Amino acid sequence: MAMQHASTDIASRTAAVVNDLKGLEGPLLPILHGIQDEFGYVPGESLPVIADLLNLSRAEVHGVVTFYHDYRKHPAGRHVLKLCRAEACQSMGGDALAARMQQLLGIGFHETTKDGAVTLEPVYCLGLCACAPSAMLDGEVIGRLDADKVEEIAAEVRL
Structure with a gap:
């Protein structure tokens, strides 16, 4: 019975979001x-x-959700760390820093630590190419990422 209640709650909360935004032009992404x-x-x-509320097929909605990397299928950790994977950041040592962060956290991209502390996500350009390599932690951008900052961020998100 608890599962039925959870599904009903999700459906009603979803409907409220859809109804608030469905008047927008091209409302699916904002929804x-x-x-x-x-x-x-x-x-x-x-x-x-x-x-149902947008008169689309379930396949259309599923296709959009799976196409865009920003949409998560599972809850994120308490912190969301995005590491830039674009060319400018790669050319400035981003690959090695990403590998080190994954090692420190014990997870790969699109994963969350077992304790729920952090979700690690790749992002393809944060617009900080002049400050490469870059990252974003909980919506705050970090430029000129280096080995020391990687260690500091890993420690911070585990608190």
Whole structure:
């Protein structure tokens, strides 16, 4: 019975987000962002509700969710760390720093630490190419990432 209640809650909260945003032109992406803001991820149970209210097929909604890397299928950790994987950051040592961060956290990209502390995500350009390599921690950009900053960030997110 608790599972039924959870699904009903997700459906009603999803419908509220959809109804608030469906008047926008091209509302699907803003709605999906709204759903992720509401839940911390895009629950599978939300997809049929979105499809029905926007008169889209479930396949169309699923396709958009899986195409864009910003939408999570599972809740994120308490912190979200995004490491830039674009060419400028790679050319400035970003690959080695990303590998070190993964080693320190014990996770790969698109994963969350077992303790729920941090989710590590790749991002393809933060617009800080002149300050490469760059990262974003909980929405705050970090430029000129180096080995010391990687160690500092890893320690900070584990608190």
